[in-house]
Amino acid sequence: MSQGDNPRIVIIGAGPTGLGAGYRLQELGYDDWVILEANDYVGGLATSFTDDAGFTYDIGGHVMFSHYDYYDELVDKLMGGDYTELQREAWVWMENRFIPYPFQNNIRDLERQTVFECVTGLLRAQREPHDEPTNFREWVDATMGEGIARHFMLPYNFKVWATPAELMNYIWIGERVSVVDADAVLRNVILGEDQVSWGPNNTFRYPMRGGTGFLYEGLRRFVEDHLELETPVASVDPDAKQVRTTDGRVWDYDVLLSTMPLNRLVEHMEHVPDRVRAAVPGLHWSGSHIVGVGVDRAADTTKNWIYFPEPDVPFYRVTYLSNYSPYMTAEPDQTLFLTETSRSPHKIEDPETIVERVVDGLVGTGLMDDDDRERIVTTWRCSPDMTYPVPSITRDTSLGTIQPWLRHHEIYSRGRFGAWLYEIGNMDHSAMQGVEFANHVLLGEPESVWIPRGEPQGDEVDGQRTDPARRATAGSWTTTA
Numbered sequence: 242m243s244q245g246d247n248p249r250i251v252i253i254g255a256g257p258t259g260l261g262a263g264y265r266l267q268e269l270g271y272d273d274w275v276i277l278e279a280n281d282y283v284g285g286l287a288t289s290f291t292d293d294a295g296f297t298y299d300i301g302g303h304v305m306f307s308h309y310d311y312y313d314e315l316v317d318k319l320m321g322g323d324y325t326e327l328q329r330e331a332w333v334w335m336e337n338r339f340i341p342y343p344f345q346n347n348i349r350d351l352e353r354q355t356v357f358e359c360v361t362g363l364l365r366a367q368r369e370p371h372d373e374p375t376n377f378r379e380w381v382d383a384t385m386g387e388g389i390a391r392h393f394m395l396p397y398n399f400k401v402w403a404t405p406a407e408l409m410n411y412i413w414i415g416e417r418v419s420v421v422d423a424d425a426v427l428r429n430v431i432l433g434e435d436q437v438s439w440g441p442n443n444t445f446r447y448p449m450r451g452g453t454g455f456l457y458e459g460l461r462r463f464v465e466d467h468l469e470l471e472t473p474v475a476s477v478d479p480d481a482k483q484v485r486t487t488d489g490r491v492w493d494y495d496v497l498l499s500t501m502p503l504n505r506l507v508e509h510m511e512h513v514p515d516r517v518r519a520a521v522p523g524l525h526w527s528g529s530h531i532v533g534v535g536v537d538r539a540a541d542t543t544k545n546w547i548y549f550p551e552p553d554v555p556f557y558r559v560t561y562l563s564n565y566s567p568y569m570t571a572e573p574d575q576t577l578f579l580t581e582t583s584r585s586p587h588k589i590e591d592p593e594t595i596v597e598r599v600v601d602g603l604v605g606t607g608l609m610d611d612d613d614r615e616r617i618v619t620t621w622r623c624s625p626d627m628t629y630p631v632p633s634i635t636r637d638t639s640l641g642t643i644q645p646w647l648r649h650h651e652i653y654s655r656g657r658f659g660a661w662l663y664e665i666g667n668m669d670h671s672a673m674q675g676v677e678f679a680n681h682v683l684l685g686e687p688e689s690v691w692i693p694r695g696e697p698q699g700d701e702v703d704g705q706r707t708d709p710a711r712r713a714t715a716g717s718w719t720t721t722a
């Protein structure tokens with residue numbers, strides 16, 4: 242499809258990807274498009290909610306990473322001057338103490354035996370030759386050694402992904418993280434030098450009011466005329482090029498941008514070849530229980546978020562959301578904890594007890610006092626089925642089967658669960674995948690954020706150049722976005 246064809250564009254989903262596409266389409270002055278959104282609100286997983294008590298929650302801690310000028314300018318436009326600027330102050334809680342993040346560069350304060358095991362394991366791993374790892378577990382052992390693997394990497398990553406490391410690939414890391422720097426570890430242990438994640442150049446912005454969702458609520462006004470809320474897609478017929486919504490309406494398209502989960506898209510499609518259907522079970526995911534706890538006393542720390550690798554508390558991360566903006570709580574001098582607990586068939590987490598277990602965990606780790614239980618003014622739970630597209634060892638083969646077939650039918654599956662690529666699953670990646678979809682369809686420009694995976698190697702895939710240097714750029718190995 243090229244410029245001048247005047248394609249009818251249908252977009253499934255009004256999360257950051259669909260909104261990014263819509264924003265760009267209107268910016269280009271194009272008119273023939275519609276967004277079909279199942280919910281009665283926009284923003285998808287980047288939405289925020291305010292409860293009756295007046296506390297505002299994101300669906301897990303959302304930190305704005307920024308890799309693209311276009312996205313930065315868009316955020317500037319949406320936020321104006323109405324934002325806070327925060328230092329990325331991250332910590333790890335283990336062995337009953339806080340150590341600065343990143344873990345491996347700050348182990349000196351742990352138990353002597355733990356330090357010994359981490360250091361000797363690392364030195365051994367770096368000395369000994371290894372075969373090419375075949376999964377994430379082997380990669381961790383080979384690059385970080387048995388001690389760091391056992392004390393931090395494996396338990397922490399299981400808590401995040403709710404998936405055993407043996408079932409995950411390490412491509413999402415391999416392209417963006419160098420092996421652990423043994424010199425830095427020894428400098429920390431022997432010379433006592435910490436290497437922290439925060440400092441004047443490591444800041445992020447956060448909307449003053451309305452949480453992360455403020456940004457996407459702001460995008461809504463640019464797409465309003467083309468937006469159909471409460472319009473879930475029931476099926477897609479790729480031969481007739483039609484989308485059917487649950488209200489019985491039929492939407493013709495020339496090009497379809499789908500941001501709904503890729504597995505569900507294929508399950509909702511007609512005339513799907515067996516080999517494509519057979520590829521769907523190779524896509525794995527985890528869900529979450531996001532629990533917020535509002536306490537009627539001021540926060541006693543400037544920490545932003547804390548990682549919890551140990552299994553005695555359910556959550557893997559707690560964000561001090563009340564440190565992000567004074568408007569996240571109902572009254573000044575209140576504290577809002579936002580906790581994230583993953584779940585999957587490998588890691589069952591009872592929704593009935595999770596709020597209670599989270600409160601116990603906050604008390605057990607000292608973030609709350611026992612007396613604070615009486616000061617809890619509100620709790621909030623949100624339990625999406627799908628929060629993390631797991632980079633499983635089967636993922637890329639599945640994507641390599643499904644995506645080219647979709648593309649052959651003028652269907653672009655993009656975004657966090659549309660592309661199913663954690664490594665480009667953040668808000669900026671997602672919104673830019675939407676923007677680049679519009680540029681590609683209307684202007685013939687190549688996509689550069691989306692990564693074809695498991696497809697024919699080489700520079701040319703589906704007529705688009707893929708530049709390895711521009712691939713995955715998100716965060717580091719404890720990123721939990």
Ligand SMILES: Cc1cc2nc3c(=O)[nH]c(=O)nc-3n(C[C@H](O)[C@H](O)[C@H](O)COP(=O)(O)OP(=O)(O)OC[C@H]3O[C@@H](n4cnc5c(N)ncnc54)[C@H](O)[C@@H]3O)c2cc1C
Pocket residue numbers: 253254255256257258259277278279280283284285286287300301302303304305306472473474475500501502529581627628629655656657658659666667668669671721722
């Ligand atoms: C716990 C957690 C923490 C995160 N932390 C960060 C972070 O720190 N920084 C960061 O940048 N990003 C973070 N993210 C990622 C961010 O939320 C995503 O990048 C972003 O929401 C993806 O946008 P999307 O539009 O691709 O998908 P989604 O947000 O999932 O939106 C998809 C939309 O499609 C709609 N839809 C689905 N099925 C249908 C259907 N059948 N018919 C119609 N509509 C449908 C959904 O309702 C939804 O609105 C985090 C995500 C999670 C879950």
